Amino acid sequence: ELKVEQNPLFLSMQEGKNYTIYCNYSTTSDRLYWYRQDPGKSLESLFVLLSNGAVKQEGRLMASLDTKARLSTLHITAAVHDLSATYFCAVTSTGNQFYFGTGTSLTVIP
């Protein structure tokens, strides 16, 4: 079974600081997703990474994918309070499902 691990699980960071969330997965996958979830809300798609070396940026978030290392990163630049949420990575394999990580709960403090 495909395993997806995220770290850290909890992240408290000051406004204006930079940080990176890591996502490792156990078997070959060519699609990696990052989602954001606010409390009581659904999953909001942030990025879809489809190939090795893919890098996508939106605002203060940048995601990258290294399929050889089975690693994706979500980099946060100059954090602001609005980024406080739980972030999930997910991968797909040959089946019909996403395999989600356990999530990283991010709190940005003034």
Add this chain to the structure above:
Amino acid sequence: GAGVSQSPRYKVAKRGQDVALRCDPISGHVSLFWYQQALGQGPEFLTYFQNEAQLDKSGLPSDRFFAERPEGSVSTLKIQRTQQEDSAVYLCASSLDAWLVGLNTEAFFGQGTRLTVV
């Protein structure tokens, strides 16, 4: 509608009661998924439909769980004889085309139904 709609948003059931959770996918979407999200965890796959066909039910945890999508649009997830371990948020997602076919890569999630079994 504009997005995936689920109802009810919250459901409290007594242990042993049957429940039915509804999902209205985005109009015209071929693929429909159900996921279960326990508190503090990532969502876990339950089942997948392509139109009205249930192509994958490998994630259903027991035979108390049943899902249907009879006309290829609205789907219902039914849980019989609910147990406390069934307490979770049940998420529905839909995707435009058959999953992972060609350029189809996006799935859109509903807000979920929070089920609490007491």
